[in-house]
Amino acid sequence: MKVWKYGNDINTDMLFPGKYTYTCSTVDEIKPHLLEDLDPDFASQVQSGDILFAGKNFGCGSSREQPALGLKAVGIKAIVAESFARIFFRASINQGLLLIECRDAVSAFKEGDSVDIDIASGTINVGGKEFTFPKLPDEIMAISDAGGLLEYTRKKLAGRNL
């Protein structure tokens, strides 16, 4: 498991350049361009179970969901940031991608630290130090738990038609 660490205001163009928004439509087409203009090594080296750390306002900019979709698909376990931009926050819930807002965990992280996340208890252990993060309200967790908004919606619609 590798931790990828980036700075503040990582915007949607850095996460997935706008020039690909109408050339790549499938997840497999999106993956090779993830973080292309931010970190050219990311797409080729990222592995399932990796974690992203970032500063404040992660995901600011467009309503572009390809970053959330792509990061979920390559197996990013969680993004830990000081704060998230709101559209990206919603987009990640809708893809079932775990976001952890925890300023202290971000400041504590040093290169080489182990990171362990316990979703049930809302705790994150960074290099032996434990931090708590706020859990999302139940009605929002239900979307994420269903595997994302489409699955959640499918279940809801099927329920209505019983």
Place this chain on the structure above:
Amino acid sequence: MGMTFAQKVLANRSGNGHVEVGQIVTVSPDHVLTHDNTAAIIGKITDELDKYGVVNPELLIIVLDHVIPAATEKNAAEHKKIREYVNKHSIKNFFDIGEGICHQVVYENGFALPGGLILGSDSHTCSYGAVGTFSSGIDRTESAALMLTGETWLKVPPTIKITLNGILNPPVSAKDLVLHIIGDIGADGANYCAVEFHGDIANLQMDDRFTIANMGIEMGAKIAVFPVDEITESFLTEHGVSPDMYDAVFADPDASYIQELVYNLDEIKPVLSCPHTVDNVKQVSEIRELEIDQCLIGTCTNGRLSDLRVAAEILKGKIIARNIRLLILPASKRIYREAMQEGLFEIFINAGAVILPPGCGPCLGAHQGALAPGEICLSTANRNFKGRMGCKDAEIYLASPATVAASAITGKITNPEDVK
């Protein structure tokens, strides 16, 4: 304790008498806006659309604007798929290529109502705060779900109150004002928040308010909203919306705000956003003389008639510098026609400009006017992120139409106050 604009709209729309900041409510928007991304959205729910259909065809507004006319076979195939979907599900509010940028189309066709609620798969959906609409951006997946169910959740945001006193001194414009504010509070200064504008609002015309509301997302805001006044009412009436068609919502005088800011408009100077973040704001006078390669006047931020008039006044009888490419991008067909009839195109063409079809054009780097490595673009758009206009090794500066027009003539970043 009274309620803010955001609290009141979300209380009305969720069937609650009162809502608290932080409360999660379920709402049904008046409209859901999508554009070229409709193809990807419907692709996620092909089976469900066949089984359940669209929850309400009137809910949807679809505008083809992002890559128009299609640049590639793939774009063309996506546009075709959208047209077939529109016909199959009898979606009335469909605007094919050339009608304009989605936000201008929504605004001109009277879809955005005071006190109304619009969500859209485009971050600049916040633009309709100009007419007192609660409007905000969502991702593609959420629009897909809304097409099927017509409802979603929203968290009641805290609100920042910004009071605007006095009047702007031309050539200083609403763009300079909003860039100045973003420079002050930062790209996340209003993250998760609603922003309410108060004060001498009557000194800002509708086009000014639209420019400001449009850039709400660049400070992270969920909505950026102006109170409805006589200027709003006459604008709406001109666009076929009579006062009996809406109930304007106003914040209570004793509403609670998490932050209050006051600006004196006569102190605002021409500014620009420097690479590569919108909040990297400097006075134009600090950057002048920097040589540029491309100028863009237009987009959903500054592609309205008043913007084009300001640019034309500066460019009249002038020729742009030899090293400059000047692109003009009217925000809609209506504006395109009006600018043409007023003779503005004659001025632009004589000055050496290229006029693009009404759409998003070069703003997102997908086609038309992409930049080469090492080039600098001065643009009236809303984002200067690295790579935004197709090249990570190019730089984008954001400014007002007056600053861009003045700079196109000299070939260097120029303060419009220095142009005689």
